[in-house]
Amino acid sequence: MKLFAHLIEERNFHNAWAKAIHAVLSKGTDLVIGGGDERKPIKDSCMLISLTGNAIKQIEARELHPQYPFRRIEEYCNEFTRPFLEEYSSKPVNERFSYLYFERLAQYQPTSSSNSSDQITLLKNALADQIKENITSNRFQAITWYVPSDIQQSSPPCLQRIQIRYIPENKVDVHLTWRSRDLFTAWQPNIVCITEMLNREVIKPNNCQILRIIDYSDSLHIYARDLEDAKTVKFVPVSPQEI
Numbered sequence: 001m002k003l004f005a006h007l008i009e010e011r012n013f014h015n016a017w018a019k020a021i022h023a024v025l026s027k028g029t030d031l032v033i034g035g036g037d038e039r040k041p042i043k044d045s046c047m048l049i050s051l052t053g054n055a056i057k058q059i060e061a062r063e064l065h066p067q068y069p070f071r072r073i074e075e076y077c078n079e080f081t082r083p084f085l086e087e088y089s090s091k092p093v094n095e096r097f098s099y100l101y102f103e104r105l106a107q108y109q110p111t112s113s114s115n116s117s118d119q120i121t122l123l124k125n126a127l128a129d130q131i132k133e134n135i136t137s138n139r140f141q142a143i144t145w146y147v148p149s150d151i152q153q154s155s156p157p158c159l160q161r162i163q164i165r166y167i168p169e170n171k172v173d174v175h176l177t178w179r180s181r182d183l184f185t186a187w188q189p190n191i192v193c194i195t196e197m198l199n200r201e202v203i204k205p206n207n208c209q210i211l212r213i214i215d216y217s218d219s220l221h222i223y224a225r226d227l228e229d230a231k232t233v234k235f236v237p238v239s240p241q242e243i
Contacts, residue, residue: 011053080197130166
């Protein structure tokens with residue numbers, strides 16, 4: 001069995017998704033994830049996707065590929081807001097999700113006895129410090145993983161880490177690291193809503209804009225149930241400025 005790793009560099013958000021789909025379909029490894037009664041066949045890859053240029057504008061405009069199956073983008077992006085988190089935190093435990101990304105980022109509390117940390121505010125302040133000192137730092141990041149509880153969970157967070165680096169003048173490099181990722185139905189809204197949250201909470205308050213997004217997945221996969229639909233995904237026409 002040959003495991004597959006791939007690099008994609010794109011200036012068009014729609015075609016980044018289409019390229020990743022075609023790469024996994026043509027070279028991905030057939031694996032089974034899950035366990036017990038939840039064995040899920042997938043076609044799997046390890047992939048780094050670099051997004052620049054017009055792709056950033058498309059992400060910020062919430063543009064999705066015409067064939068993308070997930071359309072509840074406003075509802076999903078709402079989960080990355082503080083009003084939603086406040087309402088969510090007041091719910092009984094049995095009415096909550098197994099995890100919420102924004103909760104892990106803005107109310108990071110790995111144990112019941114530890115203090116809660118607002119990593120998003122810390123990222124905003126860290127970016128301000130980089131700007132003030134006119135330096136680029138690789139030390140400022142936010143994480144989601146709770147050790148040791150998450151390693152024993154059946155559904156631990158897929159998003160692992162966010163890193164934001166300052167790039168003079170007034171630009172930032174955003175890195176997203178994932179342990180697992182559903183390419184066909186989750187990849188585009190994940191990036192759109194996380195980017196929107198980072199712009200609102202961290203980047204725009206510091207008068208910066210995104211130069212590049214690096215999206216790295218240890219396991220970027222297509223579920224067997226989606227393979228036939230994935231085969232129909234087409235590239236979209238691009239303007240000369242994107243080439």
